[in-house]
Amino acid sequence: MKIPLSWLNDYVKVTDLPIEALRQRLDLVGLEVGGLEVIGYPGARLPWDPDKILTAEVVSVQPHPNADRLVLAEVNYGGAENEIVVTGAPSLYAYRGESGLHLKVAFAWEGAELYDGHVEGWVKSRLKKSRIRGEPSRAMVCSEKELGLSEAAEDIIYLPDSTPVGVPLVEVLGDYVLDFDIKGPFGHLQSVYGIAREIGALYDRPLRQNPLGAIERLNLKAAAEAEFVDLEIADPDLCPRYTATMVRDVEVKPSPLWMQLRLQRAGMRPITNVVDITNYVMWELGQPLHAFDYGIVSPRPGSSQPAIIVRRAAPGEKMTTLDEEKRVFDNDMLLITDGEGPVGIGGVMGGLDSEVDDETRHVLLEAANFAFLNIRRTSQQLKLHTEASSRFGKRVDPELALPAAARAAELLQELANAAIDPVVIDHYPGKPETHTIDYDPQLADRILGIEIPHDEQTRILRALEFGVEPEGATWRITVPSYRLDARLPIDLVEEVARVYGYERFPGTVIDEELPPLRRNRPLEDEEHMRDLLVGLGLDEVITYSLISPEDELRLAPDPERPLAWPGDSVELQNPLSPERSRMRRTLLPGALRTAWSNLRYLDRIAIFEIGRIHFASGEPDLARAETGVAEPRHLSMLVTGMRRPLWWEKGEAGLEQMDYLDLKGIVDTLLESLDLEDNVTWERGHHPTFHPGRCAVVSYGDQELGALGELHPLVREAFGLPDQPVLVLEWDLELLLDAAAASAKYIGTLSPYAPVHEDLALVVDEKTPAVTVRRSLLEAGSPLVQAVTLFDVYRGEQVGEGKKSLAFALSYQAPDRSLSERDVSKLRARLIKAVEQELGAKLRGA
Amino acid sequence: MSAFAELEQVHEAALADLKTALTTQALDAWEDRYLGRKGEITLQARQVGQMAREDRPAFGRRVNEIKQLLEQAHASRLEVLRHSELTERLEAEAIDVTLPGRPVVRGHLHLTTQTLRELYDIFAKMGFEVYEAPDVELEAYNFDLLNIPQYHPARDMWDTFWVEGGDQQRGNRRLLRTHTSPGQIRAMRERYPEPLRVILPGKCYRYEQITVRSEHQFYQVEGLAVGPRITMTDLIGTMTEFSHLFYGRDRRVRVRSSYFPFTEPSVELDTECILCDGEGCAVCKYTGWLEIAGAGMVHPIVLANGGYDPDVWSGFAFGAGVERPAMQKFGVEDIRLFYGNDLRFLRQF
Known part of the structure; x- marks a missing residue:
């Protein structure tokens, strides 16, 4: 404001x-x-030089000898001699040939900086000495635009007649x-x-x-009835007070300059004196007012007395408001009606038909009070927000209605030559009790932590117009009617604190026992996971939780194979846009969109996100603090592009692009960091988002942690990604962290004896996963087999169609002795027998 | 020529030859020629059998002497040659030590995560535990229980995303939390009657168009301390300590009166602008101050809603931004950079 x-x-x-x-x-x-x-003043966009821009007086106006549209104005600016100024101001033109004038104006000498009144926009220029159509000119009389006051550039600004001559203009019109x-x-x-x-x-x-004293100044009387209008508040729960003031014979014209300037500076557009005065009083006192054209207010059927009835709208009742919108009301909206129908929405906006205009003779002035929550509801429902509804919505003191009506009447009398009826109708069914608070001044000490002397508290509260009886342990405080926010003792503590001044408060350390200390393991584990992933070379991203439903569909390119969701999606009633209308049930769209936007600049992307997904899990239940939405944390990863950044030594040809095994390698290391590498099971996955042959699902026990693999080419296309492998992963982080927590770290005895290394190449069916062979070797060789590492995969004639050879490097070790040749050959035989029986594997070359 | 003279001649020739051996290979050949099994000195030694008996001891001694002398000469010559050859080889192995090293890819934590961790650490020092609450909230927790009833004007402070469906009864309606404050009620109800010192981080959502200065998704960190004697000066002390640790020891903090429905009295805390040191700049909008948190003493109604008797307990609460302080610290001007995830931006942190 x-x-x-x-x-x-x-x-x-x-x-x-x-x-x-x-x-x-x-x-x-x-x-x-x-x-x-x-x-x-200095600091303004256009400071007015106090030596060059002055108040002045036009004393005569003569025609310009060489120009029809211009005149020569003789100006007294307080100097020894009057100055002749050439001007085209239309209003001065009208005074041609007259002298003995006393027109107060704003006067600028050469060298003064002003806005150019003749060009669009705000262009500064310095006033120069010149000749205009042969007449010398070294000063001017200014328009509002030239002074930067408004856009009005047609005519000059006139100052009040009481303005002294020859003083710096800034002293008269300058402001903050x-x-x-x-x-x-x-x-x-x-x-x-x-x-x-x-x-x-x-x-x-x-x-x-005291702007509130106009009742006494005008000697007005409030009464329940008067002849000029038949007033009824039919719904006093929504209208605690309604006053009607009769204003007769208004002279509708522009407001005086001072009022126009104040309204402009307050951000309002001056219209006519009647409208301006209602706005002025609203700004001055905070009471919205409404002026009805009295001639339009109809009587009830069968009566000749104009009537105002304040009532709830009938459902579906209609009216066109001042903004020329047709409005439809519901039964909880309050209307101001006359004998025929609605003339305004109480506290929000008037009707178009009862608006005051140039033809208006008598005005019925409304100053009322409305239930603030209802005003806010109406305003929200109708999407109609006005200065009046905003003020009523912040609670207006009902005591203010009558003084504000009187204040407006006073100004109408003064500025519109109106006659005010001495009786104001005042219906006040909702007059509130005077509010008192029992206040223990020690509450301030307890809450604030410093002692504010009791007489200081008394002084502050009294300065804020609270009534204070500082006696006994508990004081009785009387709340001024306009302090609708002050209801509890704590509210008084705030008043005392802020006026006393927070700059006088010291800072202290909490002098209390610490609450029982707890760790937040889920968060610690989550942060640890972030560190691991960053250590594995991934960049963390945080994407939007609100996504597009389309993006979920894009993840399942085959309509026959939709994604399996854990629950219904959480949808917004009022989304910003369809792209942000649903809470995500998967982190993948965020990852894919991030890849898309970054591939414009980067040829290598390796990212992860840890964040919540959201899905419906039941009904909300306030009693159990249950939202009915599950929000488990998920983990996503995405890698694509160059295996390593551009470098001057060439890598292996044909292997420049990252593929499935790059992501798999990251995951292997991650699992190892979590001591899960031997506790999870890997299987080929069938997730619709992935390349059907390049998708794995990883489980811990019977819990599926999630999938990873190469993105299905159709999904890749749907997200606009280029033709290169895009590797993604999405896992349930809650399950992964639970698995990691459950998986105890086993530290075996470190053997001092040298291990025996040997390689075994096994020929198996193409379909047999390498991980199965490895697991079989580990199990059969337990406890002597310490490590089984795949180091070669071979396919070709030597091993036969549909077969592959997997070469493993094994290491054998016993905790208590060196292994003999005999031990090793027995162990080898056991391993080969096991894989042969379990998987049909043959030793290569055997 | 006598055998002695011949021996001396071989000795001299060997020494002369040794000087011409300029490589270790040449030196090996020299060794073969003079000291090897068929070398000239060895051959000389064999002549001893054909000599007069009285000459034999002297000749034998001399042969051994010469052999030792030549062996020593060989060893020192070998040392010299090896050294110069190594020097030469190492010089030949020189590389451009300024070449870019083999790249090691390093990941980066998101700027938001880094800032959150800083806040966790600072408040952990002061005994605040991290407590997390849901993103999708009940209306009652986000508003009503925080002393913001329906249609209350204070609700204008938060433009809200509402959730479709479910039970649309008042209080049971769901929304995306507009602030982390609903966690206050959850923490209080869970922990009563313990005293409480928690921070509540999390994603918040507001119905706002995405611009350079506003996002519909952002993070907040809320703080809450409840105890038998928690005071406003404790709040000021705690936030001043926070400001000193986060922004710098020498920055002043100021406290302004403000309004929040869930605190009374309510304040806002500012710190001297970190970019202009309080002189006034574009970042602090020429005020010299940066807002660090909205805060206040927990409203008695909110304390009671959390289960704590306001006549016995008191508390303070504060809410701080996460992106804003990071933006101020690093001079980031566009909040969209956070969740637009341009990696060129994120990799700078």
Whole structure:
């Protein structure tokens, strides 16, 4: 909310405070100033040179001898002699030939920097001495645009008649506009007067004008009834108060300059005096007002008295609002209606038909109060957010309605020559009790950790207009009606703390026993896993949890073979876009999209992600704190591209691209790091996302950890990836970590005796997995066989069709002796017999 | 010529020859020629049998003498030659030691992970344990139990993604958590009546268009301390310590009054801008200060919702960003770089 400092200064003296110091103080106390606009003063986009831009007075206007559209204005700028200024201002043109004038204007000497009024946009230029159609010119009278006040460039700006002549313009029109960014639902801070009240308390300064006193100044009386309108609040639960003020014979015209400037600086567009005054009072006091064209307000059937009925809408009832949108209402929306139908949505927006315009003669002024949650609901349902609904939605003090109506009436009388009926209709069914709080000032000490003296607490609370009876252990505090946020003792602690000033608080170390210490093993294990994977050369990525349903489909290219999900997906009601409408049930789309975007720049990608997936697992149940969504952690990996970065020595030709065994190697090492290498089972997998012949599934016991392999070429194409092997893995990290935790590390005795090494080449069926042969050798040779390492795979004529030869390097060792020739030959025979019987393997060459 | 003279002649010739042996091969040939089994000295020694008996001892001594002298000369010559040959070979083996080494591929932790770990470590020093809560939350946990009822204006502070389906009854409605604060209720309800010191990290989601400055997905770290005597000055002390450890020992911290529905009093904590040292720059929007956390004393209603009697217990809570401090530290200007996962970006950390 933008507030000009000059406006604040009406109620509390602030212009003597250095602006930066004021701003910082306000920031610290919770009145955050998000932005500061400087007008005219140094630091402004266009500072007004106090020596060259002055207030002045046009005293006569003569025709220009050589130009029809121009005139020569004689200007008194406070100098010894008047200055003749050439100008094309249309309003001065109208004074041609007149003298004895007293038109107050903004005057600029040569050398002054101004905006160029004749070009689009904001272009600065320095005023130069020149001749205009033969007449010398070394000064000018300025338009709003030239001064940077508004875009109005057609005519010059006129200052109030009371403006002194020859003073720097910046002293008259210069200003600072504070843009407050106040968090929280504080209706009492949504106004100039509300902020002034806070500043008064902070600086211990008295408030000096009372905009709330217009009732007395106009001598108005509130009454339940008056002739001018028949008022009824049919639904008092949604409308605690409604006042109607009769304003007769308004003269609809533009507002005076000072009001226009204030509204502009506050970010509003001046329209006419009547509309401007309702806006002005809303800004000044925080009470939204609405002006109805009285001539339009219809009586009830059979009556001649215009009527206003505040009631819930009938379901489906319709009205066109001021913004020319046709609105349809439900039964929980509150309407302002007349004898015929709706004329406004209470607290949100008026109807188009009852709008005040140039033809309006009498105005019925509404100042009301509405149930704030209902206003917010209506506003959200209708997607209609206005200054009024925003203020009501932050809670407006119902006590404010009548003083605000009177304040607007006062301004209408002054600026629109209106006559105000002495009786204001005031229906106030929801008048709240005065709120009191029993407050133990020691609560502040307990919560804040410092002792704020009790008389200081009293001073602060009183400065904020709280009533304080500081007697006994528990004080009775009376809450001002506008402090709708202050209900609990703790709320008073905050008031005391912030005005006392947090800069006076020391920092302390928590002086308490530590809670029982616990480790977070799942997180520790997860972080350990990250370290292992980084050590294996993979880069960590974190992708979006929200994905596109299309991407899930892309993972299953064969419609006959959809993916098996652990549960239904979690879908958003209000996604940003279809691409981000579903919580992921797999990490693969994130990995594939990351590969795609990076392959534009990189020829080698090796990444992993550890993150949650999400799927429906049941019904939400608040009582059991159950969300009905399972969120297990998953692990994904993706490698593709060059086996190693570009280097000056050539690698083995034909093996430059990473393939399945690169990923497998990473996984083997990972499993070894987790002591799982001999405890998991590898099998050929049949996951639809993978190349059917290059997919493995890894299990621990009967738990499937997940799949890995080369991406199916159709999936690769669906994700726009180039024609090269893309190797991916997705495992359930919870299962993997559980397996690692369950798999005890076994440290055998280290034998001091030299091992015996020998190689065995075994011919097996093509279909027999290498891992099976290895396992068979290990089992048959236990405990003497220490290591079985595959070092060659051979296919060809020598071993025959449909067969392959697997060559293993074995090492034998006993803990207690050197193995003899006899031991070794017995062991070898046992191994060969075992693989022959179990797998039909033959010793190669035998 | 006498046998003695002949012996001396062979001796001299051998010494002269030795000087011409410039390689170890030549030296080996010299050794064969003079000292080998058929070498000239050996042949000389064999002549002893044909000599006069009285000459034999002297001749034999001389032969042995000469043999020893030649062996010594050979050994020292061999040493010299080996040394110079090794020097030569090593010189020939020289390579360009500035060539790029054989590449070793190294992985990188995501910048978010690195920042989270830093936060875990700092708060672990102060006794805070990491507590994790779900991403998909119940409305009641994300809002109502945190003193933010439906339609309450405070809800405007969070633009929310709502989840389809399930039980759409109030409180049971589901959403993507807009902050890590729902974990406060979960931690309190699980741990009551123990005192509590936890941090709650996690992914949060807001209905916001993705721009240079805003993301619909981001991380937060929430902190919560509950005990019989936890105070605002404890909060200030804890966050000042955090700021000193994270941003630097010499940076001042300031506390501003603020508003959050789940804390009362509420504050925001700033640290002096790390880029301009408080002078004012684009990163701190010319204020000289960077916001490090929103915080406050846990609202009595929230404490009660967590099971702790607000007349007996008190607590503080704070919420800090994860990406923002990392951006400030490294001068990253575009938050989209975090979850856009451009590896050229991520590999710099």
